[in-house]
Amino acid sequence: MTFDVREDGFACLLAGRAVLRGSADSPAFAVAHGAAEVEMVRGNFAISDAPTGRVELGFAALDGADIVLSASAGAAPMLRVSVKGDSLDIAVLDPAYDRVWVDLAAQPGEHAWGGGEQMSYLDLSGRRFPIWTSEPGVGRDKSTELTRLMDQNGMAGGDYWWTNYPQPTFLTSGLWACHLGSSAYSVLDFTDAARHRIEVWEGAFTLEFFAADDLPALVGALSSRFGRQPALPDWAIGGAIVGLKEGDVSFARLEKIMDAGAEVSGLWCEDWIGIRQTSFGRRLFWDWSWNEARYPELPARIAALAEKGVRFLGYVNPYLANDGKQYAEAEALGYLALRQDSDAVYLVDFGEFDCGVVDFTNPAALDWFADRVIGREMLDFGLSGWMADFGEYLPVDLRLHDGSDPMLMHNRWPVLWAEANARAVASRGKTGEAVFFMRAGFSGVQAHCPLLWAGDQSVDFTRHDGINTVLTAALSAGLVGNAYSHSDVGGYTSLHGNVRTADLMMRWCELGAFSPVMRSHEGNRPDDNLQIDSSPELLGQFAAMSRVHKALAPYVRHLSDEAVATGLPVQRPLFLHYFEDALFSVQDQYLYGADMLVAPIVEAEATQRKVILPGDTPWRHLWTGEDFAPGTHTVAAPYSQPPVFYLPSSKFAPLFASLKA
Structure with missing residues (x-):
């Protein structure tokens, strides 16, 4: 990257192409002082800002090897731009300003993709995408009654840009890419065809740029930058993972599913730690160890499954219910995040029960969770994989061990959560063999998380929250370094009378067969919804598609090895x-x-x-x-x-x- 400063402005060039240019008539930078308001209800966020004192910085000058920008000729510099290889270090010089807008140069008709795991739009052109990890919302379409009802109930309806896994990285059809090196709230704004605007709620950050001769090479470069996942193990791609949560009855159901001809590689029982019934549906008891009452003789069951070539999978998330044993242990060790106004543990409302936040900014707490919880209670117990759920709920009004600003740590939280899981797996020598899957993410999660899942889709065909959104999720995430994605066969969220149809189940089985991992889920209200074994027709469809999935395993092995070597995702636009x-x-x-x-x-x-x-x-x-x-x-x-x-x-x-x- 080089830059050129002239009397009429400046330009930053990437491989000979101007990606950033500014002048007095068309400033590339602006700064302001922000006044954010943030409200969270169960992982759903309402965020607003009232910036004041906005200043356009249209006058550039050289200061040694850097560019400094001012509001007018001869005025004091307000922002510094330093070139470091193919990156720009950007810093506001007056600490009173903590909002920055950067306008990158766009070519006519240029398209943009990326943004992490987007659910509604693969092509980002023409829209704004705030970057903030959260619940994705239910409905995600302000024109629908379901979204209206969910907005009325806990701000939970969502919108097209709500996602568990945002990332401030985009690629363009001009064969270049840009990554914002900041965990602050930010916005990728493509509403103006003449520029790609980045809004950052932080006064110092980097912009990294990448260029290539073709799109596969550009995608590979991004994968190298963020870290590649290991190859998926044979067991994960060689048949379906059946999700059941009916306690010990699950094993008899699995036998019937296998007797119907299904090729099964795993049994996933997220309720292995017990259940908690709420108005939302059948939730889990958030204390991460075997619940013997719900699953008697589970070690023997796991061993019997292993003899049949079937793995056992469970569930975990980074929060501890305050009525569980592990909460008491973590509290005694000082491993839970605290309130800002006292030394009391900060409790998060998860819907009819409260939880403490394991404070991963404390290295001892991260190590404790990795070894004590995931290592001993899960891997040593015999689990071969699990859903590593949540990660999006870090409040912005708590106190963290390392003194971090929660507004800056919020987006980073899923990465720390992924690191805890990966560290546990590595400590047992099972990297590339044990598989955990996550829905939450942010820049850098790729280096730790071996498999994404697309989150909690509604059990329907709706445009912004149905089965089709898992395709967009896989394709967008794949472009920024995530090789493997899959979804809940059947969808998950069933509320306000929205239930699965046989048609939906049949089609989702087909989609699962042509995904690197095929895994079913009973959903949040299993008793109200059709399941893969609810009828001979549904069971026959699931069994047939599981056989297709297993038959394709040699090809998926090739694609997985290719992903390790090149960074190309398995599912591609x-x-x-x-x-x-x-x-x-x-x-x-x-x-x-x-x-x-x-x-x-x-x-x-x-x-x-x-x-x-x-x-x-x-x-x-x-x-x-x-x-x-x-x-x-x-x-x-x-x-x-x-x-x-x-x-x-x-x-x-x-x-x-x-x-x-």
């Missing part, structure tokens, strides 16, 4: 390999590696759909063996045969052909 403007916003189908294309059914009662087949060579229909020319086709989609195609030239073509109906 079409434009990653077919760089065409017409494909830049396609988010309802994806490439499964370079050799397979999957167009899931994500609309209710659909029996066909339009499919875009890119490139200039034919694609072969997986189920019939018929070849289709490149272009747009309307393709039939009976149950068990979602539109899936592969390249006849693929070295895996014989494997794909073996799945022909």
Whole structure:
């Protein structure tokens, strides 16, 4: 990166292209003093700001090797820009100013992607995306009655940009990328086609830039920057992980599912630690050790499953219920975050029960949780994996061990949570063998978390919170360094009479089969909803799709190894390999590696759909063996045969052909 300062302004050049330019007529920077208001209700946030004293900084001058910017010619400098390799260090010179706006140069028609794990829009162009980890909301669409009801009940409806895993990183169709090195609340703003604006609620930060000759190389560079996940183990990709939470009865149900022909690699019982019934549904008891009353003789059960090649998985999150034994232990050790106004433990309301926050800014507390809780109570007990839930709830009005500002630590919290899990796995020598999966994230989570899951979708086909959002989640997260993603087969959130249909279950089984990990979930209200074993038809569908998932394991092994070597995700947007403007916003189908294309059914009662087949060579229909020319086709989609195609030239073509109906 280089920069050039002239009488009429300045420009920063990345590989010869201006990514930042400013002048008196068009300032690239502005600063102000902020006045934030933050309200949290159970992980849902209402955040506003009332900035004052905004100043546009349009006058640039050299100060040694740096650029300093002022409000007018001859005025005192207010901001400094230092070039460090391909990064810019940006610092406000007056501590009274703690809001910064940066306008990066955009080319006409330039598209942007990234933003972490986005649920509603893969193409970020034309919209603002605040970067703040939170609950994603239920409904996420202000025009729907469900969202209105949830907003009325705890600000929980959400909006298109709400996500468990935001990240201030974006890539553009100009083949460059930018990453904001700050954990502060920020906004990626693409509403003006002439610029890419970044708003930062911090007075000092970095902007890192990346450039490449093609998009796969750019994605690989970002993966290298944030850290690559290890290859998925054979057991995780070689069949379905069945999620059941009916206590000891779960084992008998699993036997019936396997007897129906399902290929099962794991049994996931999130209620292994006991349950707590609330108005929201069947919740868990947040004390992370085996509940013998709910799962008698569990060690023997785990051993019996292992003899059949089936792993046992559980559940954990970074909070401790104040009526549990581990809470008392952590409190005695001083490992819980405190109130700002006293030395009392800060309690978070999780909906009819309260929890303490294990303070991961205290290295001893992080080590304790990694070894004492995850290590001894889970890994040593025999668990092969778990859902590492939550991470988004850090309040901004508590007191942390290291004195951190919670406003700056909030987004970092999921990364510390991932580190605690990864450290526990590494301490037992099980990296790449034990698998935990997370929904929360932020910049750097990639180096610790081996597998994402798309969070708590509603049990429906709705545009902003239904089955289709898991595709957008996988594709957006994959572009910023997350190789593996999956979702709850069947969805999770069932509220206000919204329940699963057989159609939804059938289609989600299909989507799960063409994901690196296929895992079912009973949802928050299992008794109100259909399950994979609720009828012979549903069980038959799940079993058939689990067999497809297992059959594809050699191909997924290839994709996993490729992810380790190159940083390319398993599920990829079409434009990653077919760089065409017409494909830049396609988010309802994806490439499964370079050799397979999957167009899931994500609309209710659909029996066909339009499919875009890119490139200039034919694609072969997986189920019939018929070849289709490149272009747009309307393709039939009976149950068990979602539109899936592969390249006849693929070295895996014989494997794909073996799945022909």
